[in-house]
Amino acid sequence: MKRSSSGNQKLKEFGLPLGVLLIICVLTALVLIPKVKEVLAMRKKVEAQKVEVGKLSTKLADLQTLSEPELYDSANLLLTALPAEKDFYFVLTSIRRIFNDSSVVLGTFDFSPGEVSTQSSAKKTKGPQVMKMKLSFETTRENLNVLMDKMENVLPILEIEAIKFDRVSLATESASSAISSGQLTLRSFSLPLPKLLGNIDSPLPKISASDQKLIEELKSYSLVIPETLNPESQIVGKDNPFPF
Amino acid sequence: MPKVGINLITQEGREHLQLIRVKLKIKRYLTVLGGIFVVGSTITIALFLLISRTVKANEQQISSLKSQINTFQKSESYLITINDRIKGIDSVLKNRKLVGETMDLLSNLYVPGFELINLEFTSGGSIKMIGRCEDSQSLTNFNARLEEVRSQKLFSQIYYPQVTRSLEGKYNLSLEFKEK
Numbered sequence: 100m101k102r103s104s105s106g107n108q109k110l111k112e113f114g115l116p117l118g119v120l121l122i123i124c125v126l127t128a129l130v131l132i133p134k135v136k137e138v139l140a141m142r143k144k145v146e147a148q149k150v151e152v153g154k155l156s157t158k159l160a161d162l163q164t165l166s167e168p169e170l171y172d173s174a175n176l177l178l179t180a181l182p183a184e185k186d187f188y189f190v191l192t193s194i195r196r197i198f199n200d201s202s203v204v205l206g207t208f209d210f211s212p213g214e215v216s217t218q219s220s221a222k223k224t225k226g227p228q229v230m231k232m233k234l235s236f237e238t239t240r241e242n243l244n245v246l247m248d249k250m251e252n253v254l255p256i257l258e259i260e261a262i263k264f265d266r267v268s269l270a271t272e273s274a275s276s277a278i279s280s281g282q283l284t285l286r287s288f289s290l291p292l293p294k295l296l297g298n299i300d301s302p303l304p305k306i307s308a309s310d311q312k313l314i315e316e317l318k319s320y321s322l323v324i325p326e327t328l329n330p331e332s333q334i335v336g337k338d339n340p341f342p343f
Numbered sequence: 344m345p346k347v348g349i350n351l352i353t354q355e356g357r358e359h360l361q362l363i364r365v366k367l368k369i370k371r372y373l374t375v376l377g378g379i380f381v382v383g384s385t386i387t388i389a390l391f392l393l394i395s396r397t398v399k400a401n402e403q404q405i406s407s408l409k410s411q412i413n414t415f416q417k418s419e420s421y422l423i424t425i426n427d428r429i430k431g432i433d434s435v436l437k438n439r440k441l442v443g444e445t446m447d448l449l450s451n452l453y454v455p456g457f458e459l460i461n462l463e464f465t466s467g468g469s470i471k472m473i474g475r476c477e478d479s480q481s482l483t484n485f486n487a488r489l490e491e492v493r494s495q496k497l498f499s500q501i502y503y504p505q506v507t508r509s510l511e512g513k514y515n516l517s518l519e520f521k522e523k
Contacts, residue, residue: 116369123380131380134387141394148401155408162415170421177428181435227431247443256435259442261463279459290431296420299409303419304426313429313436 154302161303173314180254180317183292185230190255190287193323194234197253201246206235206280227288231260237280250285254320260284440464445522448497452488456481460515469500469521476514482506485516499523 182189187210198205210232238246250257264281306314352360412419442464449462449472456477463471476482493501500521507515 113366113369116373119373119377123376126384127380131384131387134391138387138390138394141391141398145394145397145401148398148405152401152404152408155405155412159408159412159415162412162418165415165418165422167418167421170418170425174421174424174428177425177432181428181431227435244443244446247446251439251441251443256432256439258435258439259464261461262442263461263463264459288431288435290428293423293427296423297416299412304422306422306425306429310425310429313433314425317432 155299158303176254176314176317179322180256180320181227182255182289185228185289187230187232190230190232193253193255194232194257194285196323197246197249198234198236201238201249202242203236203238203246206237208235209233227290230287230289232285232287234283234285235281236283240279243279249321252320254317254322256288256320258286258288260286440468440470440522445470445520448492449520451492451495451497452485454481454484454488457485469519472516472518472520474516474518476516478512479514482514482516489518497523 191208191210194208195205211230236243236246247259250259261284262281263284264279442462445464446462449459449470453459454476458475458477459472460475461471461473465471474485476485489501489503492498498520500519502519502521503516504519505515505517509515
């Protein structure tokens with residue numbers, strides 16, 4: 100009886116410390132250690148947030164220095180120089196205007212528009228898309244030089260690929276007045292717009308000094324006001340019985 | 344005479360004493376452990392609260408910056424368009440052949456009796472010319488002019504592959520020039 104009471108006594112005396120030890124171990128394992136891991140993860144998150152704040156602040160500061168009207172004008176100019184879509188009618192009427200302004204007779208023309216589709220279904224090809232056209236002309240050499248000069252300094256951008264002369268009538272006065280007729284092969288260009296025109300997380304593209312120089316160069320090009328092709332008047336109904 | 348140790352404490356007493364010593368040790372270790380646990384927990388909780396506040400503040404700042412950037416959406420889209428167009432235009436203008444200048448250079452070859460038939464600008468950067476001379480005098484003059492153009496180094500390369508004579512007595516020429 101004496102032994103059992105001393106055993107109980109020992110249990111009572113050691114039970115409390117063991118219990119406290121157990122509680123400390125359980126709390127450490129279940130609460131403290133996960134919390135420490137969470138704190139370490141949050142520290143990494145804070146570092147990442149600092150980087151993001153830096154990037155966004157820089158982007159905002161850059162955007163605040165830009166002038167929207169100037170950007171609109173530049174974007175417009177560049178879209179005129181290199182349109183987003185193939186518009187062969189616009190190109191044709193522009194070329195007619197250039198021919199008329201240069202006193203060159205435009206005979207026949209042959210267009211190869213290629214793939215003409217809406218932007219959403221258009222394939223994204225690398226680089227500008229080309230549209231070729233063959234035009235027959237008749238003019239003096241002097242006017243031909245004027246025409247070529249205009250073609251190379253006009254918006255939208257055109258490129259003369261080849262000139263083929265059918266005949267040259269040699270004028271008695273000078274070579275510059277000799278009448279030439281032949282075929283001109285021209286190339287016009289287009290480039291679809293990029294799919295994404297802005298993303299908050301993407302950095303802002305920069306316009307370098309050479310880019311600015313190109314924009315200034317394009318401002319010196321002439322903008323062609325296309326010729327409107329007058330629709331033929333159609334007579335409908337009966338003839339006017341009172342013509343006078 | 345050797346000393347004889349006399350222990351007046353009974354066996355029971357010794358056991359009791361041992362027990363007390365163990366109890367004290369355990370108490371001491373537990374106190375230290377408990378102290379470390381409390382301090383560690385306090386620091387952890389304090390850090391947790393502080394970093395949570397920082398994370399929330401950063402999230403608010405990021406959200407505010409993003410909404411401010413959104414107000415400049417148009418400017419950003421114009422800028423991206425400009426950047427995209429410039430790349431395309433640059434590639435077009437770099438590869439574009441300026442015919443006017445070339446025609447001016449080639450006009451140095453025009454002599455009386457010479458007729459330009461065909462002028463083609465290839466993608467390789469060379470110019471193919473087909474012409475015709477009315478007679479031998481015109482051909483001689485043309486060749487002399489060609490020699491002058493060659494000596495002036497207006498072109499990096501001149502290739503003269505063919506001269507043929509037709510039944511009418513005219514001379515058909517084909518030349519290839521490479522621009523500088």
